[in-house]
Amino acid sequence: MSGDWLHVRRGDAPLVVSIPHAGTEIPPDLEARLASPWLARKDADWWLEQLYDFAGDLGATVVRTAVSRTVIDVNRDPSGASLYPGQATTGLCPTETFDGEPLYRPGQEPDAAAIAARRTQFFDPYHEALRGELDRLRAVHGQVVLYDAHSIRSRAPRLFDGELPQFNIGTNGGAACAPALTAAVEAACDATGLPRVTDGRFKGGWITRRYGRPEQGVHAVQMELACRGYIDEPPALTPENWPTPYHPPRAAFLRSALAEVLKACVAFASPPSRA
Template sequence: MSGDWLTVTRGDAPLVVSIPHAGTLIPAELEPRLVSPWLARKDADWWMERLYDFAGELGATVVRTGVSRTVIDVNRDPSGASLYPGQATTGLCPTDTFDGEPLYLAGQEPNEAEIATRRARFFDPYHGALRDELDRLRGLHGKVVLYDAHSIRSRAPRLFDGELPQFNVGTNSGGSCAPALTAAVEAACDATGLPRVTNGRFKGGWITRHYGQPEHGVHAVQMELACRGYIDEPPALTLETWPTPYHPPRAAPLRAALTDVLKACLAFAQA
């Protein structure tokens, strides 16, 4: 795999958009150890880079990894500690899918040495880029918003009951940003009339929790979208049915709402 897996698109507005789970790249040497390449890509946050392709027009900086979360999940605690103790979740180098299906052939799971190698190769550079951009923009503005962009299918019974709201805002239970930013993001979501929850099943991953330090001028918020807002979701996920293509007409209202969300983030940072 070449070194072009990490993309940083710089802007000078006080907003960084992180896209940590849309990647689908898997090193060629890893594929023979997997149950299937399709299964390894099943839980990607599909088409996030397209859904948010307007962010640069707002002056935001976008940091995105092209590497599949199966290789390494850059939104997990590198210590291996669970972000949601007692609940089903996946780890730094996942060994199963959201549905509990094994990703690796028997005996082919990564050991601690391999996990450390993957961390050095992919995790550390991603977070180095995030930190560099946050520091650069803090130098320009004093206050910056880190917006962590995610999506997931509307139903994942192993992870949560029923159908997920369209907008799932996470602020580490209020610890990763000022209340005014939470309120502004909530207002932009609620204006759509679509369901929204704050700090429900998704309270923010390691990125939100690690970088969100309001007392030091970095305010972090995670947005977990139910992907029905921009693609058709099939009743069953199979090699033939998933992923479905990006659906521009379906996505248009959601993109308008997300534009308002990012503008609210900018207004907060610039106030």
């Protein structure tokens, strides 16, 4: 596993793009304890670094981890509290896939000491970087938008019914950002004619809920994309067909829409003279 797992690309616009789930790296000693390396990577937010590779051109700061969410999920409450009580979800150090498949061989699940070590090694540095960039940009601009970027399969029956809308905006029920930002992001999505929902099944993970403090000048919004917008989705996933390759022609329309979303975020947080 590479030692260069935390990637921070600094920009000057009042926008931080967080990509917490696109990583696939797993330490060799941990991978040996897993039921299947493929299962351990199955639920990654595939190819988001390519999908959003234009963000730096808009002046955004991008923070992402190359570490798989199976190692530790930097978008979960470190206390272990569920983000969605009563609904199926995964934890800080997941032990099963979105479909309920065991990630570890019997008896090899992480204990409290292993979880604490992973938190120190990976979780804490990610959040130190995120907080540092938010503070840096807020000091310059007065306010900043944190855009937490995600994607997921269009259908995951254990997590939600039916087919997920293309755009799933999460604002923690309006608590994580100003209504004007929500409206601007919604408008950019609605202009595509593709289905969109706000605070539906995905209301924002721990990153959105932890950092979204509009009264303090930090406005957080999560975007959960149905990945059909940029890759093919087989009806049944197997090690032979998943993940499918990044599909630039299919992604082009979605990238154009996401560029408008990020521009709206920058305009919201910019002084009128620079909006």
